[in-house]
Amino acid sequence: MPSWWGKSSSKEAKKKTSKEGIIDSLQRRFRTPSENKPASKSGGSRRRTCDTVSEKGCQSVAQSRSPSPSKQVSRCQSFIERPRAQPLPLPGLQPAGIGRTESGISVPSKPRSEKGSKPFVPLLRSRCVQSRPEPAEVDGDVIAASFSSECSIDSDDPADSSQRSPLASDYENGSRTAAGSPSRMMAKVQSVTEIRLREATKPANQISPLSSRRRPLSNHVPNLQVPCHGTFYIAPDSSLSSPSRSPLRTPGTEQVINSAFWTGKTYADLPLLGSGHCSSPGSGQNSGHNSMGGDMSGQLFWQPSRGSPEYSPIPSPRMTSPGPSSRIHSGAVSPLHPRAVGPAPDDGKQQSHRLPLPPVTISNSSPFSHPNSAATSPSVPRSPGRAENPTSPSSRWKKGKLLGRGTFGHVYVGFNSESGEMCAMKEVTLFSDDAKSKESAKQLGQEIALLSRLRHPNIVQYYGSETVDEKLYIYLEYVSGGSIYKLLQEYGQFGELAIRSYTKQILSGLAYLHAKSTVHRDIKGANILVDPNGRVKLADFGMAKHIAGQSCPLSFKGSPYWMAPEVIKNSNCNLMVDIWSLGCTVLEMATTKPPWSHYEGVAAMFKIGNSKDLPAIPDHLSDDGKNFVRQCLQRNPLHRPTAEKLLEHPFVKNAAPLEKPIIGPEPSDPPAGVTAGVKSQGIGHTKNGTNLDPGRLAIHSSRVSKSGLHSSEIHIPRNISCPVSPIGSPLLHSRSPQHLNGRMSPSPISSPRTTSGSSTPLTGGSANILYNQLNQSVYLQEGFGIKSQNHYTNSPSCRSPYHDIFRGTQSGSQIFRELLSSENEAIGKHFGRPLHGELYDGQSVLADRVSQQLLRDHAKLSPSLDLSSCSPFPDRMSGM
């Protein structure tokens, strides 16, 4: 049970103490001479303890692990073990070791000696503490089948590793699990279960962690193989794929172990690797994901947690570990790589950091360069004196507070102080000499390739990306409300109205996604963002995959508690896995926990995969709600309704929108400058008294179109003056009816941009405007009226995975582009131009502007660039 579900901190403290003793014993038992350093220190059990340990740069038991697989089965934090219902940290009442920043980000309050001076502590490992479940708490058949969520199986980044919990998956983390072959997985789970059963009968001090420490390849991975290329064999969360784990940083066996992991090691080797990452998915900065990812075979890989820093009362190992990134407030630490050490996003106070300066010199010497890429060429890092270069898009964006930490890096608020716009900036460090970085880049490339072709109001919008030096920045729609997971943790279970509304929106996003033969594979509360107006956005497409055929075999991705049976059982998975996960998410919203959360991750998987049981459905759900959940949680995927079909289910069909109606201004108080017939409301606009927020016009129009309602029946939403939200974004007004007349009446916030054409990535003054009204796509170009789609050079049809501008040094950009696999191109072939009439959210406009402006800005630097080409890599993308 997550600590915040716990009963009291005192109870936890006792457990902590006892577990620390266990850890000490383990360390004494397994510590190698090299580990017997003063720096090493036994850590406590649980995530919190691990964090502490990590912070101290201690603990590493992996290398000395017992050769016996069974002894290596470690157990990390489980729901079962965690204190129940620990209240959310309140000011002054935060759990020990946890601090809370002004921004609501939980951080370890414990002082860190290494802060600022010790960004990287080798051999830091989170402990895989084998803690035995209390008999009364565990089912007999699964009592042992638990991996520790706090264990790390790999991570070249000490910081990272120390912060990860293996099954990182405990629900609270919503952990995503990375594993391999489903079939093998089940066998492994069962085997591990047996092991755990055996372990459970042993004294605690005899239990060895299933660890994850690095071991010499010769000793532990005799049959290491290089994973085959061209498939998603590396989970985004995998250590291999994590840029944070550079072999250069801490060459160790862990990495090797991971590598072996990907190759489909036999069960006998599982224990060496199976402990997985000790990540605390929802903890700390991690938004609560512990997911398994990667189309790998033969691996049981508990992905490191990712998450939003803001909310987990329990500090994620990752968050509290000495790892640079984990310390939001700790100052100069690099989340991903020692070389990437930089200022901490937050240090208790909100700080803005300028983006890394873009390169000054650009040439086309890069073999990967293309006319439209700003990052294709060798470049010279900008000198400090050039920070204010107006041609630099990046210089106009300031990196703000840390929103969350993911597998690949950190996500920050991006703020354009000139236009007042915001976005979410995902910062990923790339290293040309880091194999893992390359894998990460590949994963990111896949995600970008896929996400860049998605445009839907219920899917977080991808704006663009660029590389600056060795960092890749991915600009995304900023959804300021946080994830459903976070909201549940903070406010408790949702009422049915909210559940209905959210579920309907999730379904809308899924229906759209599935129509593109794309499966998300990681639907859960932590990956669903909510804006202040209650609009839901699917996020985190790191696990998403386009399904060419009817299924995607050999995929074992997802988060244990939300994972469909067929995924666990190695059956072919298809789009229906998302429906199962949706059912779990509905239960999560209704109870704050996913089904089977009383089991530890692996135990839950065992239960999901092997039993015929269905999770309990709370009585307080309506009959429609219960039926909806049952529909989703049918074990036979063929029996599950499609997302499109479920939209007709009474549970969601009549779901009332959460938006409040627009409250019009006083009739006699029209703002100055308002065109006749058009009134301004706040930062929104109205059209001839319809009071439709243009930011929602298309959406509601779409609803009307689908439902057959007349305009008079349209629910009139209220734009709750939130300049941060997509709705409130001035960019949304590009869809204002005013634009149909070739006029731009940007909101006050957007005025500077729209009128001046300032060159920010997201604010191209002459950017193309995409307008959609009443389900009709109309492309507009600012100042030029309606423009044909065919002439809309930045239309989605022209996009490719390489559409983005990669700015930066050759190393960073080249790495990224080099590693964009052919699979990306394959994906692209399935994502052409959005269907005519396809709903475009206002964020699409922003996205287009980003790309446009990036191109434009780069063109300023490189006048010779040919911007007429749709595809930066015509040769590679010709098939799109």
Ligand SMILES: Nc1ncnc2c1ncn2[C@@H]1O[C@H](COP(=O)(O)OP(=O)(O)OP(=O)(O)O)[C@@H](O)[C@H]1O
């Ligand atoms: N568009 C966004 N708006 C607001 N917050 C966001 C956004 N994207 C991400 N975040 C925050 O950042 C956290 C990490 O982001 P995300 O999970 O996408 O990173 P990631 O690298 O994809 O992680 P992983 O793949 O391991 O799940 C999220 O939990 C969320 O709190």
